[in-house]
Amino acid sequence: MASTDPSSRLQAIPPYMFAELERKVADKRAAGIDVISLGIGDPDTPTYPHIVEAMRDALADPSTHQYPSNRGRTEFREAFSRFYASRFGVAIDPETEVIPAIGAKECIYNLCFAFLDPGDLALASDPGYPVYTGGPLLAGAESVLLPLEPGLGFAPDLGKLSADALARARLIFINYPNNPTGAVAPDGFFESVVELALEHEILVVHDNAYSETTYDGYVAPSFLATPGAREVGVEVFSLSKGFNMTGWRCAAILGNADAISSYWRLKTNVDSGLFEAVQLAGVAALEGPPEPLEEMNAVYQRRRDLVVDALREIGVEVGAPKGTIYVWAPVPEGHTSTSFAELVLEEAAVVISPGSMYGPSGEGFFRISLTTPDERISEAVERMREHLG
Numbered sequence: 281m282a283s284t285d286p287s288s289r290l291q292a293i294p295p296y297m298f299a300e301l302e303r304k305v306a307d308k309r310a311a312g313i314d315v316i317s318l319g320i321g322d323p324d325t326p327t328y329p330h331i332v333e334a335m336r337d338a339l340a341d342p343s344t345h346q347y348p349s350n351r352g353r354t355e356f357r358e359a360f361s362r363f364y365a366s367r368f369g370v371a372i373d374p375e376t377e378v379i380p381a382i383g384a385k386e387c388i389y390n391l392c393f394a395f396l397d398p399g400d401l402a403l404a405s406d407p408g409y410p411v412y413t414g415g416p417l418l419a420g421a422e423s424v425l426l427p428l429e430p431g432l433g434f435a436p437d438l439g440k441l442s443a444d445a446l447a448r449a450r451l452i453f454i455n456y457p458n459n460p461t462g463a464v465a466p467d468g469f470f471e472s473v474v475e476l477a478l479e480h481e482i483l484v485v486h487d488n489a490y491s492e493t494t495y496d497g498y499v500a501p502s503f504l505a506t507p508g509a510r511e512v513g514v515e516v517f518s519l520s521k522g523f524n525m526t527g528w529r530c531a532a533i534l535g536n537a538d539a540i541s542s543y544w545r546l547k548t549n550v551d552s553g554l555f556e557a558v559q560l561a562g563v564a565a566l567e568g569p570p571e572p573l574e575e576m577n578a579v580y581q582r583r584r585d586l587v588v589d590a591l592r593e594i595g596v597e598v599g600a601p602k603g604t605i606y607v608w609a610p611v612p613e614g615h616t617s618t619s620f621a622e623l624v625l626e627e628a629a630v631v632i633s634p635g636s637m638y639g640p641s642g643e644g645f646f647r648i649s650l651t652t653p654d655e656r657i658s659e660a661v662e663r664m665r666e667h668l669g
């Protein structure tokens with residue numbers, strides 16, 4: 281073994297499925313071809329001005345310059361408590377039921393270290409955000425995939441879990457509105473997760489990265505509004521997507537006080553908390569005017585309609601998502617996810633994500649992200665119409 285070989289845990293992380301596609305994109309760009317990427321889900325418009333302004337003020341305040349505590353500033357915890365009450369009708373004790381996270385990704389990863397031992401399992405939505413499976417592996421545990429069933433509105437069939445999986449599972453990762461499928465939580469799904477978690481003593485982690493990004497009047501609930509949820513679970517609320525703050529790394533974990541206390545204990549050994557100026561910017565985001573978010577959602581809804589209409593015109597049967605920044609659609613007959621993504625790149629110079637990137641149940645689908653300026657999205661769908669129609 282060479283001194284530079286990574287640990288077996290790191291080696292167990294599946295290879296990055298986008299690598300080959302990325303290489304092809306780089307080749308095309310080097311050859312002067314104008315490639316439009318609808319791959320990554322990273323808001324293309326700036327953070328809202330009132331948040332940037334609050335950050336400026338917070339930076340000038342020396343009380344933000346020292347090590348933060350992992351518990352978070354009082355202002356941050358109280359702002360989350362008020363936001364959860366008014367937005368979701370959920371009472372959060374600012375003393376014990378909320379602390380900051382350095383983005384949802386950090387939080388999900390560290391929850392694996394806080395709760396999983398070798399031999400334990402995490403139940404992970406498939407397709408899903410890759411940390412649901414990578415986190416458990418890096419923590420020395422395992423994950424069991426929970427296939428999201430198109431026929432169930434992209435919820436998993438919890439009845440299909442084996443007795444062994446249920447006995448060994450300590451965590452379940454769910455996420456609605458969902459990346460990559462764009463699905464919203466089907467009626468009754470959160471309730472059945474609470475029931476499962478109570479019966480089998482599994483900690484529920486609801487990854488709430490997209491509740492503020494919804495369309496057609498749909499209002500996404502918090503998992504914590506489900507009766508019994510606080511007894512069995514936590515919710516990770518990220519400001520990344522709804523507030524155009526992906527670069528700021530601002531999120532919080534809310535819900536079960538004992539679980540949050542264990543996560544806090546782990547974090548005191550791993551990181552030194554979320555920059556307090558970012559926490560104060562987060563307060564401004566949560567307490568700011570609703571208009572910027574409403575305008576942003578109107579922009580995404582317009583882009584969504586452009587994409588959905590164009591896909592339908594070229595014969596792709598696709599539903600219009602009620603939330604998230606993604607359109608999830610089946611690949612045409614005779615294609616795999618990867619072969620279709622390659623075809624779209626070759627013919628139209630447009631990058632789409634193969635569904636298989638998000639887990640085996642994503643095979644047969646592709647994902648289009650709406651975080652590209654309107655004129656580029658229009659150009660991309662025009663090209664797809666022209667070359668694939």
Ligand SMILES: Cc1ncc(COP(=O)(O)O)c(C=O)c1O
Pocket residue numbers: 321382383384385386409455459487489518519520526529530531
């Ligand atoms: C489902 C889901 N969870 C978490 C994240 C990461 O959020 P954060 O920027 O807060 O780490 C993403 C980002 O794409 C996501 O799609």
